[in-house]
Amino acid sequence: MQxxxxxxxxxxxxxxxxxxxxxxxxxxLQEVQVTAVRASKKxxxxxxxVGRQELKAVNHGQDVPYxxxxxxxxxxTSDAGNGIGYTSIRVRGTDPTRINITANGxxxxxxxxxxxxxxxxxxxxxxxxxxxxQRGVGTSTNGAGAFGATINMLTENIGAQPxxxxxxxxxxxxxxxxxxxxxxxxxGGHWGLQGRLSNIGSKGYLDRASTxxxxxxxxxxxxxxxxxxxxxxxxxxxxxxxxxxxTSKYEQSLYGRTYNSCGEYWDxxxxxxxxxxxTDNYHQQNYQLIWNQNIGRELKLNAALHYTKGFGYYNxxxxxxxxxxxxxxxxxxxxxxxxxxxxxxDNDFYGVVASLTYDNKRNLQAILGGGWxxxxxxxxxxxxxxxxxxxxxxxxxxxxxxxxRKTDFSVYGKLTYDLLPGLNAFxxxxxxxxxxxxxxxxxxxxxxxxxxxxxDIRESYDFFNPKFGVNYDITSNxxxxxxxxxxxxxxxxxxFENNYNAGLEMxxxxxxxxxxxxxxxxxxRFSAGANIYWMDYKDQFVLTGEIDKIGEAITRNMPxxxxxxxxxEAAWRPADxxxxxxxxxxxxxxxxxxxVNLTDGTVANLGNQPLAFSPDFLLNNxxxxxxxxxxxxxxxxxxxxxxxxxxxxxxYETLDxxxxxxxxxMMLDGHFTTNLDLSYNFRLxxxxxxxxxxxxxxxxxxxxxxxxxxxxxxxxxxxxxQVVATGWEASDQYKAGFAPSAPFNMMAHLSVNF
Numbered sequence: 001m002q003x004x005x006x007x008x009x010x011x012x013x014x015x016x017x018x019x020x021x022x023x024x025x026x027x028x029l030q031e032v033q034v035t036a037v038r039a040s041k042k043x044x045x046x047x048x049x050v051g052r053q054e055l056k057a058v059n060h061g062q063d064v065p066y067x068x069x070x071x072x073x074x075x076x077t078s079d080a081g082n083g084i085g086y087t088s089i090r091v092r093g094t095d096p097t098r099i100n101i102t103a104n105g106x107x108x109x110x111x112x113x114x115x116x117x118x119x120x121x122x123x124x125x126x127x128x129x130x131x132x133x134q135r136g137v138g139t140s141t142n143g144a145g146a147f148g149a150t151i152n153m154l155t156e157n158i159g160a161q162p163x164x165x166x167x168x169x170x171x172x173x174x175x176x177x178x179x180x181x182x183x184x185x186x187x188g189g190h191w192g193l194q195g196r197l198s199n200i201g202s203k204g205y206l207d208r209a210s211t212x213x214x215x216x217x218x219x220x221x222x223x224x225x226x227x228x229x230x231x232x233x234x235x236x237x238x239x240x241x242x243x244x245x246x247t248s249k250y251e252q253s254l255y256g257r258t259y260n261s262c263g264e265y266w267d268x269x270x271x272x273x274x275x276x277x278x279t280d281n282y283h284q285q286n287y288q289l290i291w292n293q294n295i296g297r298e299l300k301l302n303a304a305l306h307y308t309k310g311f312g313y314y315n316x317x318x319x320x321x322x323x324x325x326x327x328x329x330x331x332x333x334x335x336x337x338x339x340x341x342x343x344x345x346d347n348d349f350y351g352v353v354a355s356l357t358y359d360n361k362r363n364l365q366a367i368l369g370g371g372w373x374x375x376x377x378x379x380x381x382x383x384x385x386x387x388x389x390x391x392x393x394x395x396x397x398x399x400x401x402x403x404x405r406k407t408d409f410s411v412y413g414k415l416t417y418d419l420l421p422g423l424n425a426f427x428x429x430x431x432x433x434x435x436x437x438x439x440x441x442x443x444x445x446x447x448x449x450x451x452x453x454x455x456d457i458r459e460s461y462d463f464f465n466p467k468f469g470v471n472y473d474i475t476s477n478x479x480x481x482x483x484x485x486x487x488x489x490x491x492x493x494x495x496f497e498n499n500y501n502a503g504l505e506m507x508x509x510x511x512x513x514x515x516x517x518x519x520x521x522x523x524x525r526f527s528a529g530a531n532i533y534w535m536d537y538k539d540q541f542v543l544t545g546e547i548d549k550i551g552e553a554i555t556r557n558m559p560x561x562x563x564x565x566x567x568x569e570a571a572w573r574p575a576d577x578x579x580x581x582x583x584x585x586x587x588x589x590x591x592x593x594x595x596v597n598l599t600d601g602t603v604a605n606l607g608n609q610p611l612a613f614s615p616d617f618l619l620n621n622x623x624x625x626x627x628x629x630x631x632x633x634x635x636x637x638x639x640x641x642x643x644x645x646x647x648x649x650x651x652y653e654t655l656d657x658x659x660x661x662x663x664x665x666m667m668l669d670g671h672f673t674t675n676l677d678l679s680y681n682f683r684l685x686x687x688x689x690x691x692x693x694x695x696x697x698x699x700x701x702x703x704x705x706x707x708x709x710x711x712x713x714x715x716x717x718x719x720x721x722q723v724v725a726t727g728w729e730a731s732d733q734y735k736a737g738f739a740p741s742a743p744f745n746m747m748a749h750l751s752v753n754f
Contacts, residue, residue: 027157029228031294032302033104034154036355036369037141040131042416042424043467044481046516046531046567047134048072052156057633057677059125060169060697060749061177061200063118065089067125070566070620070635071133072583075642076316077709079243080700081205081258082173082742086119086240088279091135093589093614094148094562095543095555096490103153104232105353106288106306107143111375111406112493113552114144120236120284120310122213123198126167127234128181129156134530135567136533140351140412145463145489147512147540155232158192158221161185164754165691171697171747175202175735205742207260208274208297209243223554226294235285242278244318244547246711246737249665255703257740265319265338275317275340278569282312282345298361298525310377313344315384317689324377325445326383327399332450335446337388343443344687347377351408360703363418370411377404402440402455404493409433422473426483430465434490444501457496461509461579463488464708482517483722495541498554508557511538528570542591543612545645545666545712547737552606552713558646560592561611581622591646596723598715604723609648615640616669631695633677642668644736645725646711650696652725653733654713666725666736668715671706675699679749692752703743712736 039047058067062083065076075093079086088096097114101107101335103124109116133154138150162185169177176199183194195218246367251259263278286308293301320336321327341456354370380401396668412430419425421732438457446453469483491507499507518531541555548554565587573579589611595603610616617640625632643650644666651663679695714725714735727735 091149098147172745654727
């Protein structure tokens with residue numbers, strides 16, 4: 001520890017030599033990392049910037065989706081119910097696998113699933129300088145295709161001055177967060193080191209839905225007058241107890257709202273138990289080497305190499321399983337036993353991205369960029385334990401073992417040109433090539449032939465994604481814009497897997513035509529804006545409401561669908577001590593000519609129906625008061641009803657335990673929640689304390705009982721000439737599950753900077 005403080009004091013001394021480097025120029029050079037993929041004030045797309053101070057104000061332990069939940073058109077999910085652990089973000093009703101996410105311009109989406117598992121990047125928000133959310137297709141970026149939104153993150157600057165910071169949070173459900181941050185500032189005027197060490201934990205709102213997240217972030221940089229070279233490494237180690245089954249309303253009526261069936265089993269006497277090691281475990285290690293270079297006055301170059309290593313597994317207790325499923329019954333005696341299966345992933349993701357920006361400082365900006373990325377992932381399953389009397393078997397072997405390889409290459413060109421004073425045109429052209437190979441035995445059995453399903457899939461895709469628009473600054477306060485974009489997206493591994501296992505045709509690529517138009521007003525005290533969007537899809541992968549055997553949402557191609565909406569935003573600051581922010585989204589989200597298979601073997605067309613998980617109305621309202629270091633923020637949020645299926649049916653019919661007919665909901669009911677954040681910031685320079693903030697955040701202040709996610713998989717039949725949903729059996733109240741959110745809960749937090 002003494003050596004550490006000596007090092008920090010040395011950094012403080014040497015930082016006095018920082019005059020050799022222009023600090024502002026250094027910051028601008030670091031931001032070159034995201035310039036190519038970000039929208040600017042001249043870009044005719046809908047976007048929201050979230051700065052470091054805004055993130056810090058809400059970053060008390062919850063995952064990134066919940067930190068962004070008050071931005072327009074966003075909904076979030078949380079398996080554990082309190083925003084810590086497995087969470088996800090949806091934008092305009094689009095599921096997470098259609099949202100492109102980058103850090104420093106480098107793809108962060110899992111190449112196979114196209115989603116991002118925030119649980120593998122614990123406390124990453126503490127190392128972010130800024131985020132930008134582009135809604136709709138947005139501008140061309142690197143990695144997975146953007147079909148609903150783009151989130152690009154810039155990791156924080158090393159800074160010219162040294163510091164040490166400590167962030168502590170603790171609250172309901174044994175939730176806690178401990179973060180230590182440091183920076184050397186500039187050493188010798190050219191070198192810098194900055195990092196973070198974090199621990200986050202929670203027992204979760206649901207029973208046993210625990211989360212343990214350990215992570216670090218470390219970057220070293222060299223800064224010259226026209227050059228910045230940075231090496232960044234960060235990791236995440238997570239352990240979460242399963243909470244992905246969700247529970248029916250019937251189960252909740254029996255066992256309570258926090259009931260979690262994951263890991264449940266019964267002994268020979270009929271006593272219920274829970275498997276202690278029903279956990280998901282994953283280690284993700286990231287490396288980035290970034291070079292930013294000014295080439296004269298008008299050119300800027302960014303190039304980056306990246307590598308991500310991922311390894312993880314989860315254990316799951318399975319009761320009364322056929323041993324043939326696990327290659328433990330070659331004689332096909334159809335013996336059954338309780339078993340523990342261990343599903344493992346081992347993957348590598350690496351590549352290069354680059355961009356060259358030209359800006360003549362007058363009327364023309366041009367960007368040429370692109371990247372090449374490669375993914376190689378192994379999936380295999382083990383059976384580490386089998387219940388007696390078959391323990392003489394050697395169960396710890398690979399009963400399935402398959403591999404996915406994916407290559408993604410793209411190149412794009414962007415041009416912004418001022419046609420007239422205040423009027424500029426935007427053109428963005430992208431070519432993208434994707435190749436996917438999946439091979440090897442899977443964990444699924446084709447029971448029609450009693451053989452394991454084996455992948456032998458080789459697909460390649462070539463996409464051309466044009467975008468263009470205009471932006472007109474009517475006056476210094478008023479502007480209007482309009483844009484049209486075409487985007488394509490390839491199927492994910494889950495799309496192939498779910499279609500393959502269900503015996504359906506291979507999934508198709510998606511196409512999106514996105515038309516956007518907007519208006520913005522900006523003044524010193526008031527700003528407002530409106531954005532209208534029309535997103536017309538061909539073969540969109542739509543959430544069906546079903547989940548697969550590991551709790552992941554199933555999506556399938558729908559030939560024709562659309563999302564139509566208007567997004568409104570306003571901010572008013574009538575006095576220095578008060579600010580009012582509000583945003584709202586009205587939308588109509590429909591799938592055309594949806595069909596369902598009926599129990600009698602026929603097919604019924606239900607016409608146009610609402611898209612699942614796509615609320616018609618969202619509202620966020622934020623009132624912020626500041627005075628002499630005190631801050632109070634009241635954050636209210638309303639989300640309207642959401643359908644769990646694409647049928648437009650709100651419930652299914654079944655019988656209760658007494659044989660009486662009951663309707664079981666297939667809806668996420670609309671809900672209104674309010675959070676209250678209180679904090680006080682102060683300084684004690686005589687004690688070497690640069691500043692400190694102490695506070696308390698009250699979540700769901702009025703204890704609204706609502707569900708943040710769910711699933712539904714009923715049967716369909718004809719009744720009195722109408723299609724209705726039913727249980728698969730006479731008494732079946734288990735064909736819809738829900739993920740309850742926590743009632744009133746709180747987190748106390750303290751942040752100090754030296």
